[in-house]
Amino acid sequence: MPTADPAPRRRMRADARRNHDRLLAEAAAVFAEQGVEASLEAVARRAGVANGTLYSHFPTRQALLEALLANGMWVLADTARDLAGHLSAHEALTTWARAAMAHTTRYRGLATSLLRSVEDETSELHAACQEVLGAGERLLTRAQAAGTVRADATAADLYSLINAAAWAGEQTSPAQGERLLSFCIDGLRP
Amino acid sequence: MPTADPAPRRRMRADARRNHDRLLAEAAAVFAEQGVEASLEAVARRAGVANGTLYSHFPTRQALLEALLANGMWVLADTARDLAGHLSAHEALTTWARAAMAHTTRYRGLATSLLRSVEDETSELHAACQEVLGAGERLLTRAQAAGTVRADATAADLYSLINAAAWAGEQTSPAQGERLLSFCIDGLRP
């Protein structure tokens, strides 16, 4: 029961809808090439619209990211529920953590936005980040009940370590990022 | 036996020396306030010199950071040697890791520069980062010999986790950063 509707899908003029979609598509391409700090001016240019049009559709960079990522983040939360049904508490946790990290490495610089936004209520990404945090928390609690994770670990710890490993992977190599994630998760054991 | 002299301390015109020192002092202040991505134009302005003067003394942002940090990083490497003399292998490692993380949190954004620079030979910070990496490696090897750290952990792992924890602390809270460091170090146990 999300309180915000995903997008006012219908009540939009045809040209507005076209611009909206075009902007999202080009933003995805530009962010994939240059990371989430890429020039928004370049996004507008590639979408063939004036810079003001971009800002009227997506008032902030975070709003653009939210539109690109919210869906994937809901899927991630659903994945947590699925894994909880199919795997042991600890395997579900580690498998999901890897999936969450993979999502975070989608664009360079994303880990920074996602970690900041989980605590920043003014961020358009905040709700989606909280969703992911909550999904992780359920898997964490389950693993704690099973005795495979220390009792003092928190959802914020799990969320932080996933993002930190993703970030380290960005700066060095994906393999190094995954090694870090493994170490951190091992460090959660009692 | 460092091969690069710290700075051509003497052969400098008086005005050049003054500008050099003033630029460093203002850079330290501006970075402390705004992080290492702060405007270099602002640094030059506050130092009372033209922007070109800043670039002639410090051709890149990394060069400026190197001048500000290299000394502290050598100290960090020395600290590793001291700790090895006074503490158990594992205590020396954990104590030093905390000191290294504290150094990394000196300016916001620094973790990113320090992790990138350790592998990037073109960075002016590269030598100093390698120094720190090497210091960590000695403590790590000693702990591995003592059997308190798993054999497959590398110096790059240690260096990455210190910087990743510092980064996470920047994005959330120092306390969260320290929790992450603890978990990661625990994860290094056999």
Place this chain on the structure above:
DNA sequence: ACCTGAACACCGTTCAAGT
């Protein structure tokens, strides 16, 4: 030997004017 400041090519963000 060093400094200056203009020059160039870029940004993010806002907002009056258009259709």
Place this chain on the structure above:
DNA sequence: ACCTGAACACCGTTCAAGT
């Protein structure tokens, strides 16, 4: 209802001209 594009205030970096 939406789009345009100019306007403003800021960058990083280079380099001819000065002293």
